[in-house]
Amino acid sequence: MNIQEALKARERAYVPYSRFKVGAAILLKDGTIIHGCNIENGSYPLGNCAERSALFSLISQGYDPKDIVEITVIGEGPKPISPCGGCRQVMHELIPHTAKVFLANLNGDIKETTVTELLPYGFDLEEARK
Numbered sequence: 001m002n003i004q005e006a007l008k009a010r011e012r013a014y015v016p017y018s019r020f021k022v023g024a025a026i027l028l029k030d031g032t033i034i035h036g037c038n039i040e041n042g043s044y045p046l047g048n049c050a051e052r053s054a055l056f057s058l059i060s061q062g063y064d065p066k067d068i069v070e071i072t073v074i075g076e077g078p079k080p081i082s083p084c085g086g087c088r089q090v091m092h093e094l095i096p097h098t099a100k101v102f103l104a105n106l107n108g109d110i111k112e113t114t115v116t117e118l119l120p121y122g123f124d125l126e127e128a129r130k
């Protein structure tokens with residue numbers, strides 16, 4: 001897992017409304033790390049979570065999401081951060097189901113999971129069209 005990299009991303013969070021900073025770090029097969037932070041907006045629904053920022057950045061930079069080995073997400077709280085439903089769906093589509101997902105808080109609590117565990121029965125357009 002990449003706690004230090006996720007913490008680095010967390011420091012970049014733009015959260016003037018919630019003041020709740022979240023960071024994500026994605027590790028690729030070749031060792032590349034892609035960072036993501038939550039970015040809020042005065043038009044509240046337009047804010048973006050850290051996980052989605054990282055995934056959208058990865059694709060925007062020309063990397064292949066199939067090369068994702070693991071993702072680490074960190075936020076404050078008494079338990080490891082729990083990704084929102086929207087991010088679970090996006091992670092389900094883009095992150096290989098064999099990849100490791102590490103959820104963490106600032107106290108050193110870490111939960112290891114997978115995208116299918118986070119979103120059982122997630123929507124898959126290709127599957128739906130079969």
Ligand SMILES: O=c1ccn([C@H]2C[C@H](O)[C@@H](CO)O2)c(=O)[nH]1
Nearest residue numbers: 018020022038049050082083084
């Ligand atoms: O896994 C999570 C959970 C919450 N948030 C963000 C959304 C919002 O900006 C703030 C909570 O209000 O944290 C994330 O980025 N990732």
Ligand SMILES: [Zn+2]
Nearest residue numbers: 049083084087
């Ligand atoms: Zn989210």
